[in-house]
Amino acid sequence: MKVAFGVDIGGTKIKFGAFSQEGRLLEKWSETTDLSDSGRKILPDVSRQIREYIKIKNIREEDITGIGLGIPGPVDKTGFVKICVNLHWKEFNPVTELKHFFPNVRIAAENDANVAALGEYYRGAGRNCESMMLITLGTGVGGGIIMNGKVICGAHGLAGEIGHIDSGMSEIEKCNCGNTGCIDQFASATGIVRIMKSLLTESGDAGENNIMTKFTARDVCMLAKKGDVLANRCIDICMGALGKGLACFSHAFDPEVFVIGGGVARAGELITNAIKRSYNEKLFLIDKGADIKLAQLGNDAGITGACMLVLNGD
Numbered sequence: 001m002k003v004a005f006g007v008d009i010g011g012t013k014i015k016f017g018a019f020s021q022e023g024r025l026l027e028k029w030s031e032t033t034d035l036s037d038s039g040r041k042i043l044p045d046v047s048r049q050i051r052e053y054i055k056i057k058n059i060r061e062e063d064i065t066g067i068g069l070g071i072p073g074p075v076d077k078t079g080f081v082k083i084c085v086n087l088h089w090k091e092f093n094p095v096t097e098l099k100h101f102f103p104n105v106r107i108a109a110e111n112d113a114n115v116a117a118l119g120e121y122y123r124g125a126g127r128n129c130e131s132m133m134l135i136t137l138g139t140g141v142g143g144g145i146i147m148n149g150k151v152i153c154g155a156h157g158l159a160g161e162i163g164h165i166d167s168g169m170s171e172i173e174k175c176n177c178g179n180t181g182c183i184d185q186f187a188s189a190t191g192i193v194r195i196m197k198s199l200l201t202e203s204g205d206a207g208e209n210n211i212m213t214k215f216t217a218r219d220v221c222m223l224a225k226k227g228d229v230l231a232n233r234c235i236d237i238c239m240g241a242l243g244k245g246l247a248c249f250s251h252a253f254d255p256e257v258f259v260i261g262g263g264v265a266r267a268g269e270l271i272t273n274a275i276k277r278s279y280n281e282k283l284f285l286i287d288k289g290a291d292i293k294l295a296q297l298g299n300d301a302g303i304t305g306a307c308m309l310v311l312n313g314d
């Protein structure tokens, strides 16, 4: 039996997926990331895990068709990583490094957001589309662009950094990138909490309920679903910022579908409907732009997309 592996390397966990040649997930598991020795133990650990798996399953090394890696930072076309803060890597090439352990196996690496986008494109909400953009709403806002099956990284690795597109909203607080008014400051989980706090302060409710330090983006979404006026306003402002950004993106690249993932997207249609309202307001020339859909693969998007790097790449 032939098998390919998708490995999603994060700062706390390494997720592994074993896949059939058709891209079907056979088995998944994870282990803790060992960051000691400037992250130099990570790839030997990856190698050991894969070797253990093929040994248990009685698979020969020549039947491994490829190993794809998702890395939490910028990766160039050769797999070179200039700096990856989360893994403590500097001037490091995980592809050539892993080749030492598997000299005859195809190995590829790509940024984790791009890899998650590839996963959704081939096996999730972007199936049967030519072009797609994944937007992940977590602590920050990330994204990946796929056009005709290929990840678009851009000339400087900036493509897909939708979180730092200007929302056009007036804002005096600075984003962690140094600009003000970034989409990240609104549509991330952090942004939702920030805007909700300012709405509470404005309305004078904050002190009374002593809610200021105690709630999360998830709480705001739950309140909004129950019909709370302020919480709904908060979601409209935050997702409105994202909707405008997606309209800008449509005017530049016109993708078939926007797929919304990450923790905040668990609130479902509350989120996609608010994005759609503002997106449709900003569209020029056409009545209906891209579909805006929820991601389908959840935590498996990374391992799935990493595997697609070696199953579908050139």
Ligand SMILES: [Zn+2]
Pocket: 163, 164, 175, 176, 177, 178, 179, 182, 184
């Ligand atoms: Zn920013």
